[in-house]
Amino acid sequence: MKSIADIRKDYKLRSLMEQDVQKDPIQQFSTWWDEAVESKLDEVNAMTLATSTTDGxxxxxxVLLKGFTNEGFIFFTNYQSRKGTEIGLNPNVSLLFFWRELERQVIIEGKAEKISEADSDAYFHSRPEGSRIGAWSSPQSTIIAGRHVIEENVQKYTEQFADGNIPRPPHWGGFIVRPVRMEFWQGRSSRLHDRLVFTLTGNEWLVQRLAP
Incomplete structure (x- = not known):
């Protein structure tokens, strides 16, 4: 059996130089996002969301990215879930995209806040019916007696909303992460990766290179 310590890959696809990036990190993300989408990566919008309790x-x-604007990055969840609860107490979060096939990752640090109810309603009503029923059926992150609890809830709410009019649950909606720091990582050979970090200073973004 191969040793875990011997598992490695040498990254050689591309480089990331200061003169090649946008001045605004969300614009730079947009450029990389378009390339990732065009590359037809599986679950291209999958991102790791890190939250923390007030005591660290x-x-x-x-979670899945569902949109981004010049203001930040949007995802949806149950506000009463662990992540929703932790964000409510400590809005400082981090997002991580890893696009293995492009040998790239993006780290976004910022503060999460709820989007408007109107925007949450609009997205909720664009979801498939099963997903809308699921939002009512799952007391996300709570301990339940078994799978039957979810299945019984699905049956209950399917009957309750049999006319197809499924409102958004009050405990479900979107967050936007407004970035204050964004790091772009491009894999390079011999672990000498390119890392450019954008830091918000006042209303301006400062771009600096980090050692790999």
Whole structure:
């Protein structure tokens, strides 16, 4: 059996130089995003979301990016879930995209806040019916007696909303992460990777290179 310590890959696809990036990190993300989408990567919008309790205990999970603007990065969840609860107490979060096939990753640090109810409503009503029923059926992150609890809830809410009019649950909606720091990482040979970090200073973004 191969030793875990011997598992490695040498990255050689591209480079990342200061003169090649946009002055605004969200614009730079948009450029990389378009390339990732064009590369037809699986789950291209999958990102790791890190949250933390007020006393510093972190937790992570994969969530799906559902949009981004000049203001930040948007995802949706149950506000009563662990991540929703932790964001409510400590809005400082981090997002991580890893696009293995492009040998790239992007780290976004910022503050999360709820988007408007109107925007949450609009996205909720664009979801498939099963997903809308699921938002009502799952008391996300709470301990349940078994799978039957979810299945019974699905049956209950399917009957309750049999007319197809499924409102957005009040405990479900979107967050936007407004970045204050963004790092772009491009794999390079011999672990000498390119790392450019954008830091928000006042209303301006400062771009600096980090040692790999």
């Amino acid at each position: 205990h972190p937790s992570t999970r994969i």
